[in-house]
Amino acid sequence: MTMSGITRQDLRRILEGPGSEADAAVWEAAGTLDTPFSDLGFDSLALLEMAVRIEQEYTVAVPEEAVENLATPRAVLDFVNRRLAEA
Template sequence: MLTLDELLLILTDCAGSPEPVSGAVIDAEFADLGYDSVALIEATGRLSRDHGVELDDDATATARTPRALLELINHG
């Protein structure tokens, strides 16, 4: 099961952000957090490669918050 902290570290790494975001952002939209579609696509690729998580191609379009993406990852 992927945690919020793990997801945020992956997103921060993929976005090239110099500062990680805090756990208080679970319901904030990715766009408001500064994560664009390229960062989300890269993050889903990394989740697939490193964690064996297979997400539908539309996952980044439908999951607009960290909570929604964690729900897809952890509960399919």
């Protein structure tokens, strides 16, 4: 099965939740992908929830230990897309 990769807007939807279209511009802004999650206002619970949602939607396991090392949106996108490419 081919699975399309995860995009920054997918990640926005997963992290911001439904009704978050207003935040789309922030996610398009240069630099956002390399901004630490803590600076974007996401706490550890948000990242744990993100990991579970990614696992459900993309069938890519994101272990808790991995979450700790994925400090920015780009790190998450790279991690998931790499796993998808390997699958």
